[in-house]
Amino acid sequence: MWTPGRMSNAKSWLGLGMSLYFWGLMDLMTTVLSGTPTPPGKLEALLPDKPQSHLRIKRSWVWNQFFVLEEYTGTDPLYVGKLHSDMDRGDGSIKYILSGEGAGVVFTIDDTTGDIHAIQRLDREERAQYTLRAQALDRRTGRPMEPESEFIIKIQDINDNEPKFLDGPYVATVPEMSPVGTSVIQVTATDADDPTYGNSARVVYSILQGQPYFSVDSKTGVIRTALMNMDREAKEYYEVIIQAKDMGGQLGGLAGTTTVNITLSDVNDNPPRFPQKHYQMSVLESAPVSSTVGRVFAKDLDEGINAEMKYTIVDGDGADAFDINTDPNFQVGIITVKKPLSFESKKSYTLKVEGANPHLEMRFLNLGPFQDTTTVHISVEDVDEPPIFEPGFYFVEVPEDVAIGTTIQIISAKDPDVTNNSIRYSIDRSSDPGRFFYVDITTGALMTARPLDREEFSWHNITVLAMEMNNPSQVGSVSVTIKVLDVNDNAPEFPRFYEAFVCENAKAGQLIQTVSAVDQDDPHNGQHFHYSLAPEAANNPNFTVRDNQDNTARILTRRSGFGQQEQSVFYLPILIADSGQPVLSSTGTLTIQVCSCDDDGQVLSCSPEAYMLPVSLSRGALIAILACIFVLLVLRSLDQSCSGFWSLSALTKNSFLQFPECPYDGIGSP
Template identity: 75%
Template sequence: MANMFLSRRNFMIITLLMLLTLIEGLLGDKGEKDLRVKSLSRVKRGWVWNQFFVLEEYTEQKPLYIGKLHSDMDKGDGSIKYILSGEGAGTTFTLDDSTGDIHAIRRLDREVKAQYVLRAQARNRETGRPLEPESEFIVKIQDINDNEPKFLDGPYRATIPEMSPVGTYVIRVTAVDADDPSYGNSARVVYSILEGQPYFSVDPKTGDVRVSLAEMDREVREQYQLVIQAKDMEGQLGGLAGTTTVNITLSDVNDNPPKFTQKLYQMSVLESGPVGSVVGRIQAKDRDIGINAEMKYSIIDGDGRDSFDISVDASNLYGVITIKKPLNFERKRSYTLKVEGSNAHVDPRFANKGPFSDVTIVHVSVEDVDEAPEFDSPFYYVEVPEDAEIGTVFKMVSARDPDAANNSIRYSIERMSDPEKFFYMDITSGSLMTLLPLDREEVSWHNLTVLAMEMNNPSKIGSVSVAIKVLDVNDNPPSLTQYYEAFVCEHAKAGQLIQTVTAVDPDEPTGGQHFYYSLAPEAANNPNFTLRDNQDNSAWILTRRGGWSSRTQSVYYLPIFVSDGDQPAQSSTSTLTIRVCSCDADGNVLSCNAEAYTLPASLSRAALIAILACAFILFVMIILMLSLRRQSKKPYLTKEEENVHENIVRYDDEGGGEEDTEAFDIYALWSPRVEPLANYSKLRQDMLPEVQSLSRYVPQPCVSRIGEDGTNVHGYVLAKIYEADSDPCAPPYDSLQTYAYEGEGSIAESLSSLQSPASQTDHEYDYLNDWGPRFHKLAEMYGVSDENIPMW
């Protein structure tokens, strides 16, 4: 198959080589050398027998002939059939199966696909049998200059410092050409600058942009824009070109000194301005920007260097003048400051251009204000003994008007600082004195606020704190720490410790408390107990004998005398109660005066639980009884009984009893025959003795009956009834107040004795209807005249 592939290009190359050989013979050695160089520079590939070449971008309508397939077995009689397969076979390339001619039927673009790999085979047209093995060949797309250079990273941005020297590197620009760089000059690019001269230049081969003009000043011009061109074909005529822009910014350097906007500043400040308050601001401007424009300020001279200070603000551009010390218009009314402003960051490359600082003068005037009075001390501390007499002057405060007018001052105590008014302040002299007795044990410190006010301007008030410490005086007697109650066992022996006592004293002497203990003088020779002072502010109570018996004497009272060691000495007497108790062998108390201090040892836990259980059962039974009692109540007055009398009063509370009916005229119910009884002046008594003389009002037969038989209860009751009925101040029975039923839910329950909790039977009230006849029978029995019987 070596002679199977014969393209038109191969034929042209062979022809060209033959012409070159002929020319070499004609031109000689020199021409031979030149032609050899030319040929070597133009022809880049050696001839390959199994490949075809075709130019890209073929635009004619008819198919483009590429080459021819041929087999040595082809006799030209059409018995051989050529077959084409591989990339683009049938779509991009077509084959005449009889002649073997290959054509391109589509436009080819090398930048899309640079070559196609195809396979060719010759077969017998009738039998389809391969005549030769399948062979592979390549169709290469030959490049033409159809793509211009492109800057894929453009547009470009770059920053360089101002005042950069010539040749300073700025940035590199790169253009890419899609054409084949290995064939011809289609992809060989050169760079040139179209806009931006004379400030910048570009290297034609590398694309490096550099500074071409010295000392470019940012303050004059900050932004530059360059237009750079990239052209292929090594820049020759007919080459394609592309452009891009490069934006270059000059960054600032500290090459300018600062300048104050004013050579003299005038400022004023109130003398009352607090330390640290702002007086004014100054500025030294700099043509530079950023950190190169940042300033620092300092006061380098002037009579206000000690009274004022200067600092830079948050922007690091302005100088802020503040008060360093309190000002006083009366002492000094103006100040002069010499202020220097300089760059905070100096570039050493430009240090030789001169001083990067400037100086200005600041004149500050102090303005007068009406100031509050000032005390001669910022704080007062005073000590006063608690026994100081009322009216004692213990401190004098002094204040003055700081203004030139020097107005008079009046003093007072701020009300809230002394709400109980322990102290008094003299309004003119400032003398501080006591107004009430002091007691260190109640209040040990007093913190007063003293006010000073100008006479001519009451709104100007000065204040000062006065701390008063109340000093201790030994004015409280010591006493035992608590109420002590000791016990001594019946089998105790002499010298046995039964109680340790301590004392307390509200006073606080300087050297600390020291108490002295002893028995009171009346118990100095006590035969039963003695006291031992331990000299450590405690004392022991000891027995002086044995043989104690609670039957003989169960309680002893021992007076103890306690005194302190301060001057004047204070003392007190306390009584210690000592009980004689029966104890076990270990000294544990069993009982004292029939009052158990501890449970008997024989009482077990089971017995204690049984006692508690019985108490609980008893409590439950009481609750149940009360509940049954409430449930068994029922109304005692039915509808038939509602007409007992027209004056029946019902209560759901305890009420006032009979006194609630005082407004009712009960005399209308009395018979005229009993009017003589109204002459008696005796008032009814609710509480009368059971045994008294009944002979004053009771008829004689009744008295005689009682006298005959002292046990005649019937006669005794009759006499009592008659006595009650004869009382003109007692209401008649037909105005009886019924309390038998108070309604459901009354928390007072029943107050009437007609229904007792012990009785479960209802009372009968019909005796009110038949009481008159019964009483007349009784009167006839005992011989009582009808004239003395009330009408019912």
């Protein structure tokens, strides 16, 4: 900083201004002697006695470029320099005028002497130079004595700005265990002083805090590691303070500082270690598969990916009964049940578990194996288990004609616990709503309780329960599938009513109908039906039956020349027999009408008796048909009167019938 002690007042710079003035004259002399063209006016000032006939003389300003130091803090105006015209004879007839940048505000001029002063504190970092214009006027007439000319006042720098770290504070990261000299970060300080003048802006870096761990290059500001084997696990964060000093670091220079926060990033330089070499765990024998038994943890001083762990079972007698998985969030090993356990079969297991880093760095392999092992002892605890059936599923086949009370299967269960409690058996009635079966409470004998009918239920799926007597809450169950086997207990029969016709002009051996049969039974080798005339019609002279040997039969005429007047309808009884053991049979009747036909065998007419209802219709069907006929006749006779409609409604009691065109009008009974 410029202080009053360095400059007490503006007069102390008078010598400097005069020096600049005479320096300008010497420069001009050098120019003349060297043969360089001389600015107008200056030659006249230097060589006043030179004959004018040999030189072109023009009056001109006499001055040079001005320099003034910044940061002057004195109380008097600061002398900058002097303007002088070679036409000025010192009698005060010349008036000097100053204009341009800062004229009258920053700089003033004595209009008589031409002395220039600075009246404000100057700062080179804000403005390095000012361009002004000067003019000399005849004080009496006000006319210009010289052409207006331009000149420059340059602000000369002093060391008044300390270096600054514009990007600080800094944050940097460097891997732990880095070699000495590893570059961490580069810091940069800037100095607002003039770098072209002296050493005011020449910065030198040094480290104030952070040794002996780090160093800084004095010229470039590059921070490097300075200590071998820096360990993140021992110290992770460092606060380094860097100083930048100008004047090339010399005494009296100004300085600035910044902070660099350096973090050591992790590398995989620590193997995992189990804090326990032995773990003791227990699990109930009833624990389901995949349930958790316990956790193991191998501690790793590293972090992130370098602390990731993989757990495996490498030895022990429980490798087939248990599994281990790694929790990626907490890096613990979770031991789970791999298969069902039994206290009665095996009461304890031993596992050897390994924890290892899956991500390794080659340069740290010489530190030893990056894995560790521990031993896990697992005890299986007994629980009161429900009875277990052996086998776990039953399939039974039974004929449908089995006698009631027949034992079809012995169901067996046992208590798996050491106590071996007594068992009581029962049937889950929701699985046997028809109560076709029952089971002996003590022996487990499964028996029939009702007749079985394969044609009604060919399969039964029941559930048998086994309960411990001493602990009724412990109940086991088993599924029993019962297939009802077929026996030949159904005779074959026609699937529908068969009716055929024969032409009056039919010939002997003419086919009039093909019949087939059905049987509800399901023999192993399939159905085989046999057809023949019933014994009472074995000698029928009109028709015969031919078995096609494919479960169908043909009905053929045995003669020709049928007549409606002789007999209009024939009833032919046909015997149908199956091939079961024993053989079952039934008789079906084929109704044959006699009709008149054309030469092509097309029916022209049949006897009215052919329209008679078959005798096999039930009484209810006949009544329903007669009722329909009666209703149709009544409707036709009502002459479409609404009163008749309501009478009919009352008659048939169909009060739910609604006819919009016949609203109830009080006539009859609605």
